[in-house]
Amino acid sequence: MRTEIIHEKQDLTYLSWSLIRSSSGTAGSFLKATSHLGDRKIYYKLSNYDSVNGIVGHECVNEIIADRLLTVLGIEHLHYQLIHADIQVNEQIIETYLCASEDFKQRGEDKVALDVYYELEHKPGETPLAFCIRNGWADHIYKMLVADFLLLNRDRHGANMEVLRNSRRKTIRLAPIFDHGLSLLFNCHDEASVSAFDVMQDRPIQCFVGSRSAQDNLGLIPANAMPRINRLNAQDRAIIMEGLDSILPQLWLDKIWEMIEGRWRYYEDFCNQRRA
Template sequence: MATIIKEKQNLTYLQWSHVRSSSGTAGTFLKATSTLDGEKKYYKLSNFDSVKGVIGYECVNEIIVDRLLDIFGVEHLPYELINADIEIEDSIFNTYLCASTDFKKAGESKIALDDYYRTNCEPGESHYDFCVRQGWKNYIDTMIAIDFIILNRDRHGANIEILRNSRAHTLRIAPLFDHGVSLLNSCYTQDDLESFDILADKSCNNFIGSFSCLDNLSLMDPKHKPLRHKLHASDKDIIFGDLHDIISETRIDKTWNMIFERYKIYENL
């Protein structure tokens, strides 16, 4: 299960680089790296505003989805949620940030799926059919199901990666990663939470299929649903048990209702 470090850490030494949001949200996503005892670690912040500081919930979403994927038995990049002081442009901010390690094995290089598709597809071949031809049907169907359940708005072609080892002649698709722009990440106020339609079919930046996560479910064979395990009401405590002092009860309840109601739609296909 994804771990949460609630004791405040001093990470003011990290150097943050700006990565503009590809999802149309206001503000900036910031990333940093560090190497300790030979291990490289990757850090990222929730949506950052230069005046208000960290305003988003993307890092908490990563933990929620991490735990959801554990329940479903889906391979994914694991994240930590860390309470830390950070420094950006000579100002100190306290926030919860995400940390992860590299999913590449020794000797592997990575390439975004959209770039790999462009150099290896057949004429007129759809993104989905290309992945099926590569032997990744179950992976892609699983991704489509998860992205519908969490309403992932940012599954563009670089958020799916191919890992190659030229010397060993191996090729594999990377574990699922980057689920921050999902769930209720666009809700910053109580009014936003109350008005958000958890079943709405919002336009999403999907490389596979269409911009509709709901329509993309039709790409799967309903007789062979990809999620191996069921989601139960009791799983709410597994996912949110130690988040009560980090996000509001309103956000917890609405996020869970969103996950569970959308899961039931998937199950009833």
């Protein structure tokens, strides 16, 4: 399922969508569905859906941009596929782009939200970040904090991080980083809001293991433990934006790259200051 974008319209009207309220206060709802292809479970999700106006967001495009960015940086993450399709919601046929991803659980594993696991297993007075470090997940968490800063992910709540356990093998690990829809310009729906958007503004976020500031969360990474990630280069724009010009207006794509590039420069300066 690794073709990143399927532009040819598919008939996915057979999918049954369940309604998930946005956890970050966004107007509208997020719809999810599942299907099975052989022994593979496929998860589908839509961008922000409004029962009056239909699909009003572009969160699914954000997922493919984040997927490509994290691939360039060499950060482990869940891969997404962007699919042009007809779907059916409330007896209405809607043409849209949606996201698909495969189940990241391995055979024999079960999953639990990190916030639930933390409540069950943390020591008295132990913060979520300290809990993750004690469990050996520091590098994973630090890479996630960097990714969420670059993307300005506003929705890294405790269920957007999952613990995978295999009781027979007695193994436990964090799931690959997933769910980046509420990032970048997710709440910009017209040209005026895109043009006015300050790509470097430190907007309030949710982060279960950190604070409400993506910028301040970089400071949670010890100077001697900065994660090893690949460098972002100007030519990576072509890789990250390939095939999206027919899906999202150029103004949006230009602003998104301005955001990623500007926040990367800030991160590089931050790392250089830590080394000084």
